[in-house]
Amino acid sequence: MISALVNDYDEDGWRKCNVTGLDVHRSVENYVKLFGVTAVVALVVGGVFAFTVALTRWEIIGLLGEEAFYRHLSMHAWNLLIFWMVFMEIAILYVGGPMVLGRKLPLKKLAGAGFALMAAGAVIINYAIWTTSQPQEAPLLTAYAPLEISATFYGGGIVFLLGATVAALPFFAAVYLHYKDTTGSLPLVTFGAFATAIIAVQAIVGGLVVFSYAFLWRIDVIGSIDAALYRQLFWIIGHGSQQINLAAMVTVWYFLTHVVGGAEVFSEKVSRTAFVLYVFFINLGAAHHLLSDPVVSAEWRIFNASYAFYGAAFASMIHAFAIPAGLEAGRRKRGLGGGLFGWLTNGPWKNPVFSATIFSIILFGFLGGITGVVMGQLQTNMSWVRTLATVGHFHGTVAVGTTLTFMALVYFVIRVMFLKQLAFPRLASFQPYFYAGAMGVATILLMYAGILFGIPRRVDEVVWNIPGSDWSMLAAAPLITIFGVFAVLAILAGVIFAVVAVVSVFLGKDIEEGGNADLVPDGGYGVGADMEDGDPVHKYDVRGTFAITLIFLATFVAVYVLNWYVLTQLWQIGP
Amino acid sequence: MSSPLKPPEGNWWDVPVDRRESIYLGLAGIWSLLIFGWMSIFTRIGDQNPIGDTYRVSPEEFSENLSEYRENAGETEDGVLIPDGEDVYIAAAQFAWQGTPVQLETGKTYKIHLSSLDVQHGFSIRPEGNLTRQVNLLALPGYEWVIEMEFDEADTYHVICNEFCGVGHSSMHGTIEVVEG
Incomplete structure (x- = not known):
């Protein structure tokens, strides 16, 4: 079985990818597979607990104590x-760096060491969580000091982050070697991956500091820990890690819309400027976790939570135009679709790589992006923070955004790197629709439960019963019941993904020569190999994208105004 | 051909930006500045701002202040505190809101002194009659946050903890009785 997983390389370990046209070296491809498969294992583990968590919050069932x-x-x-x-992001760095640049993976031993450290860190953290017993408490994501959380947990965090740093080094080395050998600009995907890696370093430095601080406190090297300082340091990694997700996801959007949709880069200048804005401003946004906190001044909160005057939110709004515009122009150039939205409606919608990518772009923008800015305002944050609305926001970013994008990438990697046909092809085609639909509804319901009923996050019961109280938040019961149904459906869609992925990799049929022709819009060898002619891409009419982005801006304004309306119905708070 | 997998050719920086893209970017830029400006202006003109003075305070000191406040406060027949003046002390502790239940009046500005005696807690409050009117602030050990509140409607306001504070967290509940002033 294992031999079936090894591709045909020439004697120097190279092969030409028949989908992207890239020269791929065995060293890169093997590590991409290793990190990718490990990521899917984590997805399955986390997905099992999604099920038990959802069935507990669906309080009628109340699965767990x-x-x-x-x-x-x-x-x-x-x-x-x-x-x-x-784990997926390290794989993405290796794709965006050495693979796109047509290089071997430099510092291979460091890639291996980084993987081992990351895997060890992940195992330690899982072990520490699972063996938690009173008086120690489970860490949840935040492990907020001075809650009594095991030193093993913080130690595992340090090991994992060190591993991620080591694993990122081969990427930086590949970019460095590229610059030594050649002149000129990096391809956009590599540029995006490079921005992602810098953002990751910023985040990881914060993470190493905060977990070391807490670790030293837990092993009694330092006598006390400052809760406010912990929060400020924690969110450098706590939200910074989610900004890595964002930048990696946007990079994958450029990559996949190009390969399977025929997108081109609409404006190199605009897209690269947006990535540069990310590097400078995006991690400042972590401050929005401190908006309803004491200690930090109002000015500090406003400046940082606005990513310094919305430097990074503006960057995301740039990508929100640039990516669909690239798809529209690229497809119009190929004669694939007329009218206002023909370029989109006649896309390869049966291909789960395409549908998952497009759904994630739309849902991330409308659900995750807009709500992120709204809850990131100093005042409206008071209605959002620590309620289920917050959970709705980050399921809008991470579940229907990044996870769906990474699902698309896994389907893609199965086809072009494992060179396997997708098992249960009809189910695979259907899966992105099912997941995007169910998780999209579940996400919106979480937001409603938080904003309209103030249902808190991180409790096992509150709607039907608050232990020791004769009052509870029963008005939200119908909403939570509907949420429970959609959450279970979304998890079922996740199960389908995992089954398709695992069966395809280990039991799937090999793809024969030319068998991936359906993946690319031209059906030929390499994307756009014959597309050298024609007008420059920016000359193509992108009125469809313009219409979609105007709808997006209008939705943004409407959601913003509604949230401010809800806020101003409150009694007076503050001076 | 303009592929994101290949280095851009020629002088890509000077390639003109599409007219529609320029219009959209202009709108997005203006919107960014507007929402920044509104957030800042609202701190001056608005009635809902999470702003108040913060002081360092040890849990022991805050506990003493709370006891002193209790001694000076009145009490209803049901044992609900009636603060003597504008200062109201609330201490979060695993797993109770010390200083509740407390009776406050509408139309009167109170200074809520909020702190925690152990770990981080979420101060989440709403009137019984309208769950949409809810607000969430943080109680941090080691810090006292003095935040003003003036209630406009009489009702029972429920306080729950919405930051995980240990097993027992979900039972952490208190009330503020707001009566007509």
Whole structure:
């Protein structure tokens, strides 16, 4: 079976990818597979706990007791929000760096060492969470000091982050070697991956500091820990890690819309400027976790949570135009679709790589992006923070955004790197629709439960019963019941993904020569090999994209105004 | 051909930006500045701002202040505190809101002194009659946050903890009785 997983390389370890036209070296491809498969393992583990967490919050079922609930919630958070994401992101760095640049993987031993450290860190953290027993508490994602959380957990965090740093070094080395050998600009995908890697370094430095601080406190090297300082340091990695997800996801959007949709780069200048804005401003946004906190001044909160005057939110709005515009122009250039939206409606919608990518772009923008800015305002944050609305926001970014994008990437890697046909092809085609639909509805319901009913996050029961109280938040019961149904459906869609992925890789049929022709819009060898002619891409009419982005801006304004309306119905708070 | 997998050719920086893209970017840029400006202006003109003075305070000191406040406060027949003046002390502790239940009046500005005696807690409050009117602030150990509140409607306001504070967290509940002033 293992031999079936090894591709045909020439004697120097190279092969030409028949989909992207890239020269791929065995060293890169093997590590991409290794990190990718490990990520899927984390997805499955985290997904199992999604099920138990959802069935607990669906309080009529109330699967878990309080203590178990926090443990399961911690497992869900760390495996999905951190391990699934970061293992995928290292794979993305190797694709965006050495693979796109047509190089071998430099510093291969460091890649291996980084992987081993990351895997060890992940195992330690899972072990620490699972073996939590009173008086120690489960960490959840945040491990907020001075809660009594095991030193093993913080130690595992340090090991994992060191591993991620080491694993990123071969990427930086590839870019460095590229510049030594050639002159000129990096390809956009490599540029995006480079921005992602810088953002990751910023985040990881914060993470190493905060977990070391807490670790030293837990092993009694330092006598006390400052809760406010912990929060400020923690969110450098806590939200910074999610900004890595964002930048990696946007990079993958440029990559996949190009390969399977025929997108071109609409404006190199505009897209690259947006990535540069990310590098400078995006991690400042972590401050929005401190908006309803004491200690930090209002000015500090406003400046930082606005990413310094919305430097990074503006960058995301740039990508929100640039990516669909690239798709529209590229497809119009190929004669694929007329009218206002023909370029989109006649896309390869049966291909789960395409549908998952497009759904994730739309849902991330409308659900995750808009709400992120709204809850990131100093005042409206008071209605959002620590309620289920927050959970809705980050399921809008991470579940229907990044996870769906990474699912697309996994389908793609199965086809072009494992060179396997997708098992259960009809089910695979259907899966992105099912997941995007169910998780999209679940996400919106979480937001409603938070904003309209103030249902808190991180509790096992509150709607039907608050232990020791004769009052509860029963008005939200119908909403939570509907949420429970959609959450279970979304998890079922996740199960389908995992089954398709695992069966395809290990039992799937090999793809014969030319068998991937359906993946690319031209059906030929390499994307756009014959597309040298024609007008420059920016000459093509992108009125469809213009219409979509105007709808997006109008939705943004409407959601913003509604949230401010809800806020101003409150009694007076503050001076 | 303009592929994101290949280095851009020629002088890509000077390639003109599409007219529609320029219009959209202009709108997005203006919107960014507008929402920044509104957030800042609202701190001056608005009635809902999470702004108040913060002081360092040890849990022991805050506990003493709370006891002193209790001694000076009145009490209803049901044992609900009636603060003597504008200062109201609330201490979060695993797993209770010390200083509740407390009776406050509408139309009177109170200074809520909020802190925690152990770990981080989320101060989440709403009137019983309208769950949409809810607000969430943080109680941090080691810090006292003095935040003003003036209630406009009489009702029972429920306080729950919405930051995980250990097993028992979901039972952490208190009330503020707001009566007509």
